[in-house]
Each structure stands twice: as structure tokens, then as C-alpha cells.
Amino acid sequence: MTTVLRYAAFTTTPVGGNPAGVVPDASGLTDEQQLAIAAGLGYSETAFLTPDPQGRPGHFTVRYFAPTREVPFCGHATVAAAIAIAERSAPGELVFATAAGPVPVTVAADRDGVLRATLTSVEPRVLEVDPADVQEALAALDWRADELDPTLPPRIAYAGARHLVLAAATRERLARLDYDFDRLAALMTARDLITLQLVWRASATEFHVRDPFPVGGVVEDPATGAAAAAFGAYLRELGEAPATAELLLHQGEDLGRPGVLGVGLRAGDPRVRVSGAAVRLPDPQCGPAGGAHAG
Known part of the structure; x- marks a missing residue:
């Protein structure tokens, strides 16, 4: 059964920010299945993560689906996915291989203990x-x-x-x-x-x-x-x-x-x-x- 997590990004309260779906392991899901999951959630994007085929810790391939299409990159779903990973393991350095290119993400706790993710974009x-x-x-x-x-x-x-x-x-x-x-x-x-x-x-x-x-x-x-x-x-x-x-x-x-x-x-x-x-x-x-x- 596919695990689907739900997060709101760019907020510390569930009633703020932008909700995103996060699928921690999308291995084996077809394009059609990923689009169906994204459409079922109805959020602007859902991030689908696949563990790095070389087994490198903190490295994931990530695809992003809106309810009607795939998009090359999504920032709020990246933040949501990174914090979901940190909560399931530990804060630290991640690298997301996206259709737009590699996106490094750092997750760290601020002085109040709140986890915050910082992504570094591809060259703009x-x-x-x-x-x-x-x-x-x-x-x-x-x-x-x-x-x-x-x-x-x-x-x-x-x-x-x-x-x-x-x-x-x-x-x-x-x-x-x-x-x-x-x-x-x-x-x-x-x-x-x-x-x-x-x-x-x-x-x-x-x-x-x-x-x-x-x-x-x-x-x-x-x-x-x-x-x-x-x-x-x-x-x-x-x-x-x-x-x-x-x-x-x-x-x-x-x-x-x-x-x-x-x-x-x-x-x-x-x-x-x-x-x-x-x-x-x-x-x-x-x-x-x-x-x-x-x-």
C-alpha cells in the first residue's frame, strides 16, 4: 500500500501555508498512478520520492504532480518532502534529483526547535x-x-x-x-x-x-x-x-x-x-x- 503524507508548507500551523502531498517511496508507481494520487488529494502539487538507485544517503529522485499534469519543479512540495524526511529520520543535508536539475535541501531546527527547510534552486x-x-x-x-x-x-x-x-x-x-x-x-x-x-x-x-x-x-x-x-x-x-x-x-x-x-x-x-x-x-x-x- 502506498504511503501518502500530507503537509502544509511555509507555515507552522495547519490552517496556513500551502498543503502538499508527499509520497516517501514511489517505487513502482506508474505515471498514471502518480497523477491519480495527486488528483485525488487535490492539492496544487504532490511530491513523489524514489530512493537513490546508488544507495546514497539523503539522495532522492523527486517528481511533482499537480491534479492535471506533471510539473518540473515545485518549491512548497520540496519543503514539505524535506521536512517529512527529517521527521522520519533526522535533520540534515538532502539532494533531490528533479526534472529541472539537482536541488540541494538543508533541514535544520531553529532556536525554537521548529524544523525549517532551505532549498537551493537550479541556476535561474x-x-x-x-x-x-x-x-x-x-x-x-x-x-x-x-x-x-x-x-x-x-x-x-x-x-x-x-x-x-x-x-x-x-x-x-x-x-x-x-x-x-x-x-x-x-x-x-x-x-x-x-x-x-x-x-x-x-x-x-x-x-x-x-x-x-x-x-x-x-x-x-x-x-x-x-x-x-x-x-x-x-x-x-x-x-x-x-x-x-x-x-x-x-x-x-x-x-x-x-x-x-x-x-x-x-x-x-x-x-x-x-x-x-x-x-x-x-x-x-x-x-x-x-x-x-x-x-
Whole structure:
């Protein structure tokens, strides 16, 4: 029988953060079976781990499935999986072999004894975006161009998965999210986007973010580690964050599932670090609660 664990990532309370499924040993599961498990859970992603074929301690192959598709990388399910491993064995160093590349993860207890996982992204990149695609995304969101923050221009950012970054000029604009699901999904599918990273800058180091995820069958992802890593690279590329910085992203507040994501930049290392806690969810109460879902 396949063991399926349930965690909420980027939170220390079960009512916050982003729920994820974790399958500690997916050996022998077919693609169809993994997708069926992910769809049955209804969370934005489930991580499926397979022990390293060479038997190296702390090394796992990891695949990530949303309810409707596989995705190359998922940050919140990585944090959930790493803490699940640490709780079943011990904190320490892990390496996840993902479709996007190897992702080192460190799990350690903070001074309050809370386990926190820090993943190190694959090498990121930030790309220009076609203005026509920006216009189509804004139309699907029902946002106006003059509601964007001109100091944070649209870009496509990648740190394991592709995200379109759009910055709202006000917190109120970010809070009002009611978009055309099918229209946005069509654009994102055509441009190989996993989420939109919608942001509002509260200060130089603190941001509020939201992430529509229609290509995964989810209206909105409550806490998105892959997008957080991509956003850190975006800020550094545009000179909006120093080479070494610690940033805080607040996500999920507008969904009633508040979470906090730490984003670390280090001079001389292009990769981005994303940190957060995770908490085990009680099995009987964990139906499709990972965010707003389609259908």
C-alpha cells in the first residue's frame, strides 16, 4: 500500500501555508498512478520520492504532480518532502534529483526547535516577455496596464519552472483577483508558464504575492516556492535587490491561508535559496484544501 503524507508548507500551523502531498517511496508507481494520487488529494502539487538507485544517503529522485499534469519543479512540495524526511529520520543535508536539475535541501531546527527547510534552486534566468503576451495576461486578469508598478516591469523568470512576473501598483489591486480561468490557462500553456507571480512591494525587502495556477487545475496556489526563487532572481537581475539579501514574501493571506517564504540571495552564487517551515496535516481532514480549485 502506498504511503501518502500530507503537509502544509511555509507555515507552522495547519490552517496556513500551502498543503502538499508527499509520497516517501514511489517505487513502482506508474505515471498514471502518480497523477491519480495527486488528483485525488487535490492539492496544487504532490511530491513523489524514489530512493537513490546508488544507495546514497539523503539522495532522492523527486517528481511533482499537480491534479492535471506533471510539473518540473515545485518549491512548497520540496519543503514539505524535506521536512517529512527529517521527521522520519533526522535533520540534515538532502539532494533531490528533479526534472529541472539537482536541488540541494538543508533541514535544520531553529532556536525554537521548529524544523525549517532551505532549498537551493537550479541556476535561474530572467527573460524579456512579448508585450502582446503581457496584454493578453492583463486582459485575462481584468487588470489595466496603469495598475502595474512601473518600477517592476513584466518579465519571465525561471528557477526550475517558468513564471510571468507582474507587479501591482497597490495592495488593493493585488487583493482583487477574479480572472478568466480558461483564457489565462490557454496563454500559459502556449508560453510554457507554470504560474503568474503577481506581486506588490511593501518595502525594499518585503513583498506580498499571489500565484494563479490554472495550468495545474488550480485557481490559485497559496504559497509557491518555485515562483519565490524565480522572483528572487528577477529582483537581482533588475537591480531591485542587492547581490546579498534576505527577502520575505507573504502569500496566501487573501485565501485565508497565510504563509511566509524566505528568499536568500548570495553574492557570487546565481542560485536562489528559499526557506520555510512545514507542519504535518491530520489525514482525515485533508481533502482538496490546497487553494481554490477549478470545477
